[in-house]
Amino acid sequence: MALMLTAVDLAFGYRGVRVGGGVNLAIAPGEVFCLLGPNGCGKTTLFRTLLGLLPPHAGRVELDGKPVAAFSRAEFARRIAYVPQAGAPTFPFSVADVVLMGRASRIATFAAPGPADHAAARAALATIGIAHLAERRFSEVSGGERQMTLIARALAQEPGLVVMDEPTASLDFGNQARVIAQVRALGARGIAVVLSTHDPGQAFACASRVALMRRGEIVSLGRPTATLKPEALRALYGVDVTVAWLEPAGRRVCIPTLE
Numbered sequence: 001m002a003l004m005l006t007a008v009d010l011a012f013g014y015r016g017v018r019v020g021g022g023v024n025l026a027i028a029p030g031e032v033f034c035l036l037g038p039n040g041c042g043k044t045t046l047f048r049t050l051l052g053l054l055p056p057h058a059g060r061v062e063l064d065g066k067p068v069a070a071f072s073r074a075e076f077a078r079r080i081a082y083v084p085q086a087g088a089p090t091f092p093f094s095v096a097d098v099v100l101m102g103r104a105s106r107i108a109t110f111a112a113p114g115p116a117d118h119a120a121a122r123a124a125l126a127t128i129g130i131a132h133l134a135e136r137r138f139s140e141v142s143g144g145e146r147q148m149t150l151i152a153r154a155l156a157q158e159p160g161l162v163v164m165d166e167p168t169a170s171l172d173f174g175n176q177a178r179v180i181a182q183v184r185a186l187g188a189r190g191i192a193v194v195l196s197t198h199d200p201g202q203a204f205a206c207a208s209r210v211a212l213m214r215r216g217e218i219v220s221l222g223r224p225t226a227t228l229k230p231e232a233l234r235a236l237y238g239v240d241v242t243v244a245w246l247e248p249a250g251r252r253v254c255i256p257t258l259e
């Protein structure tokens with residue numbers, strides 16, 4: 001399902017606390033949009049506002065030209081999935097049950113999940129490569145495995161767009177690569193992804209566009225090669241950065257230049 005998420009002159013924050021503003025965005029169908037910025041700059045707060053979980057302080061968020069507030073949560077969830085930062089879990093469900101919960105917006109009230117829902121959940125587990133965890137308790141798998149489970153849940157939802165808040169945080173080297181490959185695969189299947197990360201190199205690996213956020217404002221936005229310049233990254237993070245084309249990888253990489 002191709003859809004378009006837009007933010008117009010958006011200001012965002014918490015009750016009585018403005019975190020950022022002046023945000024204008026249009027996420028196109030199937031694009032991978034990466035948000036970079038230092039700790040505390042407002043990435044999560046912006047995402048929660050785009051998802052309609054926090055009311056805008058000013059401006060508006062629209063989905064296919066309609067205000068997000070005009071959608072019921074179920075209508076919204078059939079279009080947009082959210083992969084939050086994997087926090088400490090409290091519920092004693094199995095991994096398979098958590099993934100099946102991604103189907104909730106597609107199941108009639110009071111109805112049980114049907115064969116198509118179980119099949120979608122199984123397919124999502126297999127795509128993410130965690131079918132072997134299906135019967136384990138969500139509260140007893142590792143932080144990385146929980147993150148992979150939440151990504152599988154988003155896939156089972158069959159959305160047009162997935163918002164992922166630092167999806168590679170707490171993942172080991174291999175799982176980071178698998179998640180970024182999965183992000184690329186979603187984009188290739190026409191599912192848009194909006195993700196935040198602390199690794200600018202990941203934007204080169206998967207993003208069609210990247211935005212740099214500083215103190216709640218987007219200070220630069222464009223294609224990764226045009227936006228992720230050493231000077232811009234230095235201004236953003238306060239460290240010297242080397243950006244270089246790495247022939248064997250077939251893409252640019254980005255590393256801090258240590259003194």
Ligand SMILES: Nc1ncnc2c1ncn2[C@@H]1O[C@H](COP(=O)(O)OP(=O)(O)OP(=O)(O)O)[C@@H](O)[C@H]1O
Binds near residue numbers: 038041042043
């Ligand atoms: N519930 C809240 N009420 C008030 N202020 C909050 C709340 N949650 C976060 N903040 C503040 O909002 C600002 C932006 O936080 P946010 O979590 O959006 O940053 P972030 O860019 O996602 O950070 P990180 O990269 O560390 O995850 C911070 O100053 C934070 O302290």
